[in-house]
Amino acid sequence: MTDASLEERIARLEAVHEIQNLMGRYSYWHTANMHRECLSLFAMKTPGVRAEMMWGVYEGPEGIRRLYEGWHRHLGPAADVGAMHMHALTTPVIEVAGDLRTAKATWVSPGHETMSFSVAAGATPEAFWAWCKYGCDFILEDGQWKIWHLHVYGIFLAPYGRSWVEQPEDMIDPPPMLPEHEPDRPPTTHWQYKPDREYVNEPAPPAPFDTFEEANAF
Amino acid sequence: MTDASLEERIARLEAVHEIQNLMGRYSYWHTANMHRECLSLFAMKTPGVRAEMMWGVYEGPEGIRRLYEGWHRHLGPAADVGAMHMHALTTPVIEVAGDLRTAKATWVSPGHETMSFSVAAGATPEAFWAWCKYGCDFILEDGQWKIWHLHVYGIFLAPYGRSWVEQPEDMIDPPPMLPEHEPDRPPTTHWQYKPDREYVNEPAPPAPFDTFEEANAF
Amino acid sequence: MTDASLEERIARLEAVHEIQNLMGRYSYWHTANMHRECLSLFAMKTPGVRAEMMWGVYEGPEGIRRLYEGWHRHLGPAADVGAMHMHALTTPVIEVAGDLRTAKATWVSPGHETMSFSVAAGATPEAFWAWCKYGCDFILEDGQWKIWHLHVYGIFLAPYGRSWVEQPEDMIDPPPMLPEHEPDRPPTTHWQYKPDREYVNEPAPPAPFDTFEEANAF
Numbered sequence: 001m002t003d004a005s006l007e008e009r010i011a012r013l014e015a016v017h018e019i020q021n022l023m024g025r026y027s028y029w030h031t032a033n034m035h036r037e038c039l040s041l042f043a044m045k046t047p048g049v050r051a052e053m054m055w056g057v058y059e060g061p062e063g064i065r066r067l068y069e070g071w072h073r074h075l076g077p078a079a080d081v082g083a084m085h086m087h088a089l090t091t092p093v094i095e096v097a098g099d100l101r102t103a104k105a106t107w108v109s110p111g112h113e114t115m116s117f118s119v120a121a122g123a124t125p126e127a128f129w130a131w132c133k134y135g136c137d138f139i140l141e142d143g144q145w146k147i148w149h150l151h152v153y154g155i156f157l158a159p160y161g162r163s164w165v166e167q168p169e170d171m172i173d174p175p176p177m178l179p180e181h182e183p184d185r186p187p188t189t190h191w192q193y194k195p196d197r198e199y200v201n202e203p204a205p206p207a208p209f210d211t212f213e214e215a216n217a218f
Numbered sequence: 219m220t221d222a223s224l225e226e227r228i229a230r231l232e233a234v235h236e237i238q239n240l241m242g243r244y245s246y247w248h249t250a251n252m253h254r255e256c257l258s259l260f261a262m263k264t265p266g267v268r269a270e271m272m273w274g275v276y277e278g279p280e281g282i283r284r285l286y287e288g289w290h291r292h293l294g295p296a297a298d299v300g301a302m303h304m305h306a307l308t309t310p311v312i313e314v315a316g317d318l319r320t321a322k323a324t325w326v327s328p329g330h331e332t333m334s335f336s337v338a339a340g341a342t343p344e345a346f347w348a349w350c351k352y353g354c355d356f357i358l359e360d361g362q363w364k365i366w367h368l369h370v371y372g373i374f375l376a377p378y379g380r381s382w383v384e385q386p387e388d389m390i391d392p393p394p395m396l397p398e399h400e401p402d403r404p405p406t407t408h409w410q411y412k413p414d415r416e417y418v419n420e421p422a423p424p425a426p427f428d429t430f431e432e433a434n435a436f
Numbered sequence: 437m438t439d440a441s442l443e444e445r446i447a448r449l450e451a452v453h454e455i456q457n458l459m460g461r462y463s464y465w466h467t468a469n470m471h472r473e474c475l476s477l478f479a480m481k482t483p484g485v486r487a488e489m490m491w492g493v494y495e496g497p498e499g500i501r502r503l504y505e506g507w508h509r510h511l512g513p514a515a516d517v518g519a520m521h522m523h524a525l526t527t528p529v530i531e532v533a534g535d536l537r538t539a540k541a542t543w544v545s546p547g548h549e550t551m552s553f554s555v556a557a558g559a560t561p562e563a564f565w566a567w568c569k570y571g572c573d574f575i576l577e578d579g580q581w582k583i584w585h586l587h588v589y590g591i592f593l594a595p596y597g598r599s600w601v602e603q604p605e606d607m608i609d610p611p612p613m614l615p616e617h618e619p620d621r622p623p624t625t626h627w628q629y630k631p632d633r634e635y636v637n638e639p640a641p642p643a644p645f646d647t648f649e650e651a652n653a654f
Contacts, residue, residue: 006224006225006228006442007442009228009232010228010442010445010446010449013228013231013232013235013449014445014449016235017449017452017530020528020529021528021529021530021531021641024527024528024529024542024641025529025641027527027544028527028529028542028544028637028640028641029637029641031635032635032636032637033635034637080634080635081631081632081633081634082601082630082631082632082633083635084591084629084635086544086567086591088526088527088544088546089526089527089544090306090307090308090328090526090527091242091245091246091306091307091308092238092239092242093238093239093242093243093246094235094239095239106242106246108245108246108304108306108307110306110328110526110546112567114600114601114629124601124631125601125631126601127599127600127601127602131304131330155302155304160599160601161599163345163378163379164332164345165300165332165342165343165344165345165378166345193302193332194300195299195300195342195343196299196300197299197300198298198299198300199249199250199251199298199301199302200250201246201247201250201252204246205239205242205243205246205247224442224443224446227446227450228446231446231449231450231453234453308524308525308526308546309460309463309464309524309525309526310456310457310460311456311457311460311461311464312453312457313457324460324464326463326464326522326524326525328524328546349522349548373520373522376563381563381596381597382550382563383518383550383560383561383562383563383596384563384596411520411550412518413517413518413560413561414517414518415517415518416516416517417467417468417469417516417519417520418468419464419465419468419470422464423457423460423461423464423465
C-alpha cells in the first residue's frame with residue numbers, strides 16, 4: 001500500500017463528504033430563498049452545466065441563472081411571506097468516479113411546500129406534502145466539488161388534506177410562467193405518482209464507475 | 219502512526235460509506251419492485267444470512283429468495299400499477315467492528331405505502347404514512363460489504379386520513395399469504411405504536427465493538 | 437504529502453462520522469425516553485456547554501441536567517404510555533474546524549410527536565407532525581466528540597388533521613412547567629412557520645472554518 005494510493009482513497013472519502021455538504025447547502029439555501037447564493041454551488045465554468053426541473057431543462061450558466069435568479073424570484077420578495085419550500089435529503093447513494101474527476105449521487109427527498117396560488121395581499125397559502133428525488137452529477141471545478149447536472153424527479157405533491165391517490169390531476173408545476181423564464185427544452189423524465197402508473201427506477205442509484213459517460217448522465 | 223494503521227482507518231471509513239450506499243440501493247430497488255436485484259445485496263454465501271420482517275424471520279439464502287422472489291412478487295406485476303412502497307433512510311448510526319469483518323447499523327425510515335387490498339382490475343389503491351426502523355448487521359463477503367441480517371422494526375402504518383393514534387387495530391402486515399411464502403419462524407420483536415404501549419429502544423443504536431457476537435445480532 | 441497530513445485528513449473524516457453517530461444516538465435515545473443516557477453525549481466538562489430549546493437556553497452541566505433529568509422526566513414514567521417523540525436526522529452539513537478541536541453541523545429533522553396534554557389515566561394522546569432543525573457545535577473532550585451547543589430551531593408542529601397553515605396559534609411548547617425546570621434565559625431564536633412570516637436562514641449551514649468563534653456559535 002503506497003502513500004499515493006492512500007491519498008487517493010482519502011480524496012475519494014473527502015469527495016463523498018463534500019458532496020453531501022454541497023447538496024445540503026443547496027437544500028438549506030433553496031428553502032431560505034437564497035437563490036443567488038445557490039448559483040455558487042453549480043459548475044458555472046464547466047460545459048454542460050444544467051438543471052432539470054419537472055417542467056424542463058435549463059442549460060448552461062445562462063440557463064442556471066434564468067432558473068434561480070429569474071424564475072425562482074419572479075413573484076418578488078412579497079411572495080416569500082407565508083411560503084416555505086423544504087426538500088430534505090435522505091437515502092444517499094454517492095459514487096465517486098475511479099478517475100476522481102466526477103461523481104454521481106441520488107437522494108430521496110421528503111418535504112413539503114407551502115405557497116399561495118395568488119399574489120394578492122392576504123391570500124392564504126396552502127400546505128402540501130411534497131416528496132421528490134434528486135439524481136445529480138458532480139464535477140471538480142478549480143479544485144472544488146460543484147453541481148454539474150441537477151435533476152429533480154417527482155414522487156408526489158399532495159394537498160395536506162388529500163393524499164397522492166385522491167389528488168386527481170397532475171399538479172401543474174410551475175404555474176404559468178413568463179416567456180423569459182421558460183426552460184431551454186422539455187423534461188427528459190415525467191414520472192410522478194398516479195394510481196394508473198407503475199413506479200419506475202428513476203433515478204437509478206449509481207453503481208461504481210471509472211469515468212463519466214454522457215449516456216449515463218442524470 | 220504506521221501506514222498499516224492509517225490503511226485500517228481508511229478501510230473503516232470506506233466501510234461506513236459502502237454500507238450507506240448498500241442500504242440506499244436496497245431502498246431504491248425495493249421501491250422499484252426490483253426484488254430479484256435486492257438478492258445481490260445480501261450475504262447469500264454466508265451462514266446465518268436472514269431477514270426479519272414484522273411478520274416473521276426468513277432464514278438462509280432459501281429464505282431470502284422466498285421473501286424477495288416469492289412473497290414480494292406473489293401478486294404478480296399487475297399489482298405494481300398504482301402501488302408504491304417507499305422507505306427512506308435517515309438518522310444513521312453505523313459502527314464497524316474493530317476486526318473490520320462485520321458492522322452494525324440502525325436507521326429511522328420515514329416513508330409511505332400505497333397499495334390496494336384487492337387485486338381486482340381498477341381497484342383503488344389506498345395511501346398510508348409508514349415509518350419504520352432498520353437494524354442491520356453487515357459482513358464482508360468476497361471483499362464486498364453485504365447485508366447479513368436485515369431486521370425491520372415497526373413504528374406506524376397510518377391511513378393518510380387517520381393518524382397512528384386513531385388507527386384502532388394493529389395493521390395486519392402482510393395480508394394472508396400462501397403457505398409457500400411463510401417465514402421460517404415468528405418475529406423476535408413486535409413493537410409498533412399503539413396508544414396503550416410504551417416506546418421501546420429497539421433497535422438500540424450500536425456502540426463501538428470489537429467483534430460480532432450473536433447475542434447482539436439484529 | 438506527509439503521513440502527518442494524511443493522518444489529519446483521516447481524523448477529520450472520522451470526526452464527521454463520529455458526529456453523525458453521536459447525533460444519531462441522541463435521536464434514538466431521546467425517542468426512547470433515555471434522557472439520563474443523553475447526558476453522556478454532552479461535553480459536561482467543557483465550559484459553555486448548553487442546550488437551547490424553543491422555550492429557552494439551559495446552561496452549563498447543571499442546566500443540561502435540569503433539562504434532561506428534570507424537565508423531560510417531570511411527568512414521570514406514567515406519561516410515557518402512548519407518547520412518542522421522534523426527530524429524524526437528514527440533510528447533514530458537517531464542517532470540522534481546521535484546528536480539529538471543534539465542529540459545526542446542521543440537520544433538517546422530519547418527525548412527529550404523540551402526547552397527551554393531560555396526565556389523567558386513560559387520556560387519549562394526540563398525534564402531530566413535527567419538523568424542526570438542529571444547529572450544533574461539537575468539541576473534543578477527553579478524545580471523544582461531544583455535543584457542546586445543541587440548538588433546536590422550529591419549523592412546525594401541526595396536528596395530524598390540520599396543516600401548519602391552518603394551525604392558528606403558535607404552539608405553546610412546552611406546557612407550563614415547574615419553576616425548577618425553567619431555562620436559564622430566553623431563547624435567542626424564535627422562528628416557526630406562520631402564514632404571515634417569511635422563512636429565515638436559521639441555522640445557516642456551516643461554511644469551512646479554521647477555529648471556533650463564539651460569535652458564530654449555534
